[in-house]
Amino acid sequence: xxxxxxxxxxxxxxxxxxxxxxxxxxxxxxxxxxxxxxxxxxxxxxxxxxxxxxxxxxxxxxxxxxxxxxxxxxxxxxxxxxxxxxxxxxxxxxxxxxxxxxxxxxxxxxxxxxxxxxxxxxxxxxxxxxxxxxxxxxxxxxxxxxxxxxxxxxxxxxxxxxxxxxxxxxxxxxxxxxxxxxxxxxxxxxxxxxxxxxxxxxxxxxxxxxxxxxxxxxxxxxxxxx
Amino acid sequence: xxxxxxxxxxxxxxxxxxxxxxxxxxxxxxxxxxxxxxxxxxxxxxxxxxxxxxxxxxxxxxxxxxxxxxxxxxxxxxxxxxxxxxxxxxxxxxxxxxxxxxxxxxxxxxxxxxxxxxxx
Numbered sequence: 166x167x168x169x170x171x172x173x174x175x176x177x178x179x180x181x182x183x184x185x186x187x188x189x190x191x192x193x194x195x196x197x198x199x200x201x202x203x204x205x206x207x208x209x210x211x212x213x214x215x216x217x218x219x220x221x222x223x224x225x226x227x228x229x230x231x232x233x234x235x236x237x238x239x240x241x242x243x244x245x246x247x248x249x250x251x252x253x254x255x256x257x258x259x260x261x262x263x264x265x266x267x268x269x270x271x272x273x274x275x276x277x278x279x280x281x282x283x284x285x286x287x288x289x290x291x292x293x294x295x296x297x298x299x300x301x302x303x304x305x306x307x308x309x310x311x312x313x314x315x316x317x318x319x320x321x322x323x324x325x326x327x328x329x330x331x332x333x334x335x336x337x338x339x340x341x342x343x344x345x346x347x348x349x350x351x352x353x354x355x356x357x358x359x360x361x362x363x364x365x366x367x368x369x370x371x372x373x374x375x376x377x378x379x380x381x382x383x384x385x386x387x388x389x390x391x
Numbered sequence: 392x393x394x395x396x397x398x399x400x401x402x403x404x405x406x407x408x409x410x411x412x413x414x415x416x417x418x419x420x421x422x423x424x425x426x427x428x429x430x431x432x433x434x435x436x437x438x439x440x441x442x443x444x445x446x447x448x449x450x451x452x453x454x455x456x457x458x459x460x461x462x463x464x465x466x467x468x469x470x471x472x473x474x475x476x477x478x479x480x481x482x483x484x485x486x487x488x489x490x491x492x493x494x495x496x497x498x499x500x501x502x503x504x505x506x507x508x509x510x511x
Contacts, residue, residue, distance in 0.1 A: 188442060191419055191468045194461060195438065198420040220439035228443030232450050 166212045167196050170222065177226035180384035181233045188229065192219065223388060230385040238319045239303045241378045245296035245326045248367040252289070252330065255360035256337060262356045263344060274343045281343070285336035288329045295326035320382060327371045334364045404444055406487055407436070409453065409472060409480045416471035419445065445470055453479055 171189045178185035199215035200208055219225065263269075270278050299322035302315040341357050348354070411422045411429075419441055426436050448454045453476035458466040472480065 184446075187468070188446075190466060191442060194418070194465060194467050195420045195423075195442075197465075199438075215438075218435075218438045220437065225439045225443065228440065229446060232443070232447045236450055 166209065166216065167193065167200075170196070170216045170219070174222040174225065177222040177388070178229060180226075180230060180381045180388075181237075184229060184233055227388045230388045234316055234382055234385055234389075235303050237378050237381055238316055238323065239300065241323050241374050242296055242300035242303070242319060242326075244374055245292070245323060245330070245371060246300055248371055249289070249293050249296055249326075249330060251367055252334065252337075252364050255364050259341065259357050259360050266353050268344055268348060268353075270343050271346065274346070278340060278343050281336050281339050285333050285340065288333035288336065292326045292329035292333060295322045295329065299323050299326060316382070320378065323375055323378065327368070327375050330371065331368045334368045337361065337364060403487070404436070404440065405448060405453075406480070406483050408441070408444055408448065409476055410484065412454070412470060412472050412476070413480060416469045418467045418469050422470070448476070452476075
């Protein structure tokens, strides 16, 4: 009877596997303690009573859903802010490297580079703004009250910030291509290429993180209701 | 009274759980039993509500938790108050004591003595 209840609880908490594993272990110990303390009646009846006191697995999972989603959305927004900062450092390192090596864009490409650069700047600052706003919308107080009201907005801001950052990285890659065009690919090109790979990896990680967040939210939506 | 107003907006369960942990770290089952014993078996905290509350308070930084070994190669999750948790309890405890004394007065007015007065 207890294993069946724990399976149902794990299924209800499937929006957060790590949490489900932890909660099921805690609940199992609790139920075993309750059955052991209820020695006057037979064990099956004691287990039945202990499980009845816990209530429906879905009702319990619903209480976990708000906090779990808020925590993951906050972590996603924090990751965006950190990766945006890392991208900023990578861009600055590249620019510094170009000035040290005296690499310049060829005059033919300068007008195109200006357009790409302005798109890059706008996309980058939009991602900064949305990432910070997304993080601030879910204050730690929301964890105390498990209030999921701003969750959708934060998820939307996280998605838009990731999109804007991806655009910024694409334009960075274009600018790096323009910068390196016509120059011999030697050891000096290693730093710009390395920083570009780091930026792409950072955005890829954010994309995956966002995907997990949206999957969790979708899985928990049925529990939380409209 | 302002403190009491603020307290009325806060879930009493949070303060109850924090107070149950004031004596020292404990696992979920022990918290339930402690609350039941303290209320003279009159109040039984719903088990299905306790664990989400513990998790929520932990995420909010008011509690910390760790696994400790239990018999039969199992583990128990033991919860303890953190510094902010102790601060929250010190802050909110007196307001709840105020509410409790008001309830005691109301209970007294509506209780057997009041019924005797009406009969007289």
